[in-house]
Amino acid sequence: MTNKYFQKMTNFFHSVYLLTMLSLLIIYNVSTSNDFLINKIAFTVIFISTGLKFDFLHTDAKYSKIFTRKFKYNWVNCINFFIQIFIFIGLLTNRYPVYLFKYLGLTNKDNILNTLGLFLAVIVSTLMLLSLIFTVTLPKITSLLQAIFVSIGIVVFYLMCFPLINIIIESLFGKVSHNLDFSLLAVLTVVVPMVYITLHHSQIKRPVFFKLTNKSFFLTLIPFLFIIFCIDSAVWLHPTSSWSVLKLSTMVFSLRSGIGEEFIYRVLIMSILVSVFQKYKHGPIYAIITQAILFGILHLINILSGDSISATISSTIDAFGIGIFFGVLYLLTKNIGIIVIIHSLWDLMQSVVTGTGNMSVPGIEGLIISISVMSICVIYSVYLISQNTISFESSSVKQV
Structure with a gap:
């Protein structure tokens, strides 16, 4: 434009x-x-x-x-x-x-x-x-x-x-x-x-949307995404016979969450934070952590929809880890389209498998699952940064 x-x-x-x-x-x-x-x-x-x-x-x-x-x-x-x-x-x-x-x-x-x-x-x-x-x-x-x-x-x-x-x-x-x-x-x-x-x-770089860049990079994520999704959804507790039928309302909710949350958190809030933190040596990392905290806090509103306190805390911890992972992906690729697809499919399949888009396992077991997901996401994010140090450190939100 x-x-x-x-x-x-x-x-x-x-x-x-x-x-x-x-x-x-x-x-x-x-x-x-x-x-x-x-x-x-x-x-x-x-x-x-x-x-x-x-x-x-x-x-x-x-x-x-x-x-x-x-x-x-x-x-x-x-x-x-x-x-x-x-x-x-x-x-x-x-x-x-x-x-x-x-x-x-x-x-x-x-x-x-x-x-x-x-x-x-x-x-x-x-x-x-x-x-x-x-x-x-x-x-x-x-x-x-x-x-x-x-x-x-x-x-x-x-x-x-x-x-x-x-x-x-x-x-x-x-x-x-x-x-x-x-x-x-x-x-x-x-x-x-x-x-x-x-x-x-603000003269900030606009994200790439549906431009198939770094295809090999995203393909290498498929095994990780599959494993982390299975853990997050506790598939061992949800046999295929109990899976929900795909509904139009579920698809709308998944698209709304995928597009809305990624554009708000990974594009807008992330860009603002990277710009503010750019004078610090590890500014992008501080920006990723801050937006992930805000992303996790958003999920506290699940308690208003009837979730228990333990399930709400678990989903907040879970969202923080996923926010770290998505934040690293965005800064490394600037490809918001692929991240929107991953997020939307994640929510969609989780609703089908568990019958709910939120943490489906209550109590201590749900807390263990969410901490495990968070830990794996953080560890894998650190690995991605270490393998792409130059592109990560050179990430800038300002227009050239």
Whole structure:
């Protein structure tokens, strides 16, 4: 994508974002919602005072810099990134009494969208989300504390992005008749663009995707992946007769996890951390460990889905080891496509073999399995680094 074409797209989505936010603010302020007047004033003041600080409205107008230039202190810019996302989502979670599609005949008397209405709602919702991603971009990260703060915020936003399309549709256009899962669409239209736009603005190398480089390198991983998968899934406890039938929902979940988590952790967070740690001798290793810790912490939310404490701890340890392994693979190859495939197939097959994508063995045995997986992944990662020292040490996130 050339800079000229990218700039035209950016200007277009900036305009859509401005129109979207002004429309939402107006509707919110004139609506009969039960919010106190102070809430409406607060939303309006916060957006006007902070919302245009993101390379917005490229113009040489005399007073435009008051609105478009970023804050003097980078910490304020980092915090403001998440304030803008909060404002955007906050406005959309205020249910409006009149749906925009009602008068177009795209909903029935119960405000449930018909097929055409749902299709148009998804298109408009996606356009609104893209305008957010193109406009509210991450500032340059200048310290480790900022990197950790922003990384945690990115993970939170990543988890929030799954229901975003549903929130926009049901807040503005009408109810969805079925419990449709838009999470994969959210990953493709929110997560992936956010990653690439951030890399573009930060002048960070973009990953290789589905370019078959280092084929022999990846082929040598197959025996290791097979062994570690068998241990991780405890195949000795799950005979083939007990394996689950492959379902569309399982495939969607696996793709969502593979694409979303790899782009968030191995591409975006890893790139931020490598950039911050580049002044240290073993910077890439520190970056790998930090993103793996964050990747492991993400799996603590499994307890909210009904997992036991022991199973949650085991899956967190397990994820840390796999995060180390995937992080090393990415820094050595920059081939995110192959890693996405490995991750997606891993989750898919684990769901088929165990009936669940999480740690399937409870108690002490599950803990032993997870520690074993983590240890093997770390040891093998160290081996890969030692065999590819030059390419690993020369790995850089900055554009040439």
